[in-house]
Amino acid sequence: MLTRARGRRLRPGLAAAALTAAALGGLLQPAQAGVGPEPARDRPHHDKRLQQQLERLVAQEDGPPGVIAVLTRGDRTQVYTAGVGDIATGRPPHPDDHMRIASIAKAFSGAVALRLVDQGKLSLDDTIGELLPDQPAAWHTVTLRQLLQHTSGLPDFSADPEFLEIITADPRHVFDSRRLLDFVADEPLLFAPGALYEYSNSDNIAVALMAEAATGRRYEALLKELVYRPLGLRRTSLPQGYRLPQPYFHGYDVAPPAEPEDISEAISASGVWASGGIVSTPRELGAFMRGYGGPELLSEQTRKAQLTFIPGGSSEPAGPGTNAAGLAIFQYTTRCGVLHGHTGNTPGYTQLAATTPDGTRSLTFSINTQTSKSNKPALLARLRTVQENFACALLEGR
Template structure:
């Protein structure tokens, strides 16, 4: 495709879905299942029905070129893949491929904030006015708890016309992430804090800024010291640019009848930062969610607050089963039991990471195209069905 036409199509995708609150979530090789090649050891017994569901997902006309799902029980991991992680080479997805985790980055900002709560450096009742007094006075009563649970009423900067104008003109534009809220600084709150739920990228930007304010440290360093190092995450990072570490799961814009377009490095991460900019791998994402959704990372008292859920409020896109919103974590009540986790979507990627409440089992489910309720509702419905079936497999006693 000529460069100009490719640019027009990408800008169209961006303006329609990229960083609004709804987004920020014949070329294929034969599908396959793969045992986990990593240090946790493979599990030779794949579930044929689960594999067939992945095969059908990538066979859809508007489906992802590839998918990878990791089912971890204790020290054993089953890896399922279908399709490809790179159309050009035909290489299948791999558990150690880097990928954009999209809004699951919000759970990481939750982990930073809640660990600071455990340390007594932040309180869930701290307000924007107390910690970020330079932010608009109209926002000053909003608390950290409300930011983490998306009940703040903050207007979403990623839907602001000025922000979208810059992004669509230059998808790789380098934003100053600490000034992103400036795009809506002249806007009032959308509702009285605590009264309603509205998923907003602004919330987790404010969370990161509050963490910086009370520690005097950069958010990137707080992630390293409070999350990555304690959990042994060596392939997880928060870049500001558009490049991905190698090897990576390639992400595609799939808009039939056009051929899939590689958008892995089409968009810079600075415009989403703490709300969606983290890069990780399927394996490390599983390790994170088991710790964050389980009892490992937080005190019992803080975890009780984290897991106080608002029924019916969902992550974006919605996860499997019935959703409810906690503090930077969601409850997914499936027909087979309950998981805690987070989802996300971004150009080229749609993600789910979920764990059992005891933190001993996890599911990560990654596809390399973007789907949400706005751009591909039918694909999302199929995806959620398959995810719930994988969740049921995870929850079975084995």
């Protein structure tokens, strides 16, 4: 059982399996379904069928203890919840709860990089060799565009045996986030840059390092200046440690027949940094995605490059419908229409944030356990079905 002491291990196999997929308790209370406490004007009629789907999701034996879906249409918001955001207290999820957004952090690094492109401080054709000459010579021809679109060929540091050994022995180990690529510095590229699509956590570490090199400023400061402030994000941050701000949506390892284990603060964010370390809330995540996936944050020219998609390029885990990969953003073509967004999974959490291309509507969908194509694939399949149904509700009437 996980304790707060450093050096303790997670449930056997959890850390290695979870970090590879993410590359990165107590008795379960009866499911509680409800609507978040917004003002009455923000509570339009709820679809009972959608509510029932959330309840069935948390009722699955290996399903999440809780789920929250936030649909925003202009100035109108609907909040659907089922189950609990904290098993110990029975508290339901809330749209202002902090949570780990996992690989949706990659969209934030994309936002920083593309805003710097708009400012003329970066170019999509800039290479690792030009901006990060100390990185391996074999990587020097890789461009910013290829990093953002996961066609770089960089090996994934989060799958490196030495990295996994460290994080398994001490999940709260504090890494030097700017040296994470050192774990794979002796490895060649997996393929010629631009030749294939392969999702890699190393890509967005390199993106953040290139942003720092181009500006002489720390990535965390660039996030505040270029993303948080323009979009009014006050509860979003990139920590180095394992603590979460209060209140938070608790994340769990759910492995029946064992009781769910609270792993919200089990793992240091320093080991994923720009690739997966950001903490936000459902409400602010929606605001971010409306800005980044819509036209608000970027120039028309840069946005055209951002939204040049590679068919078949899936986020991790795959989002609803058919996936295609843009620059730190994905296109989700559902049976009801197209959304732009990103997903993520990390120990304790699986996330989706998506917006209509015009940035006027958004959906965030958060569960407090991890699922991916290699971890609970049946749960992921069910989750994607429910997500698509919520996407259709978001798109209704357009």
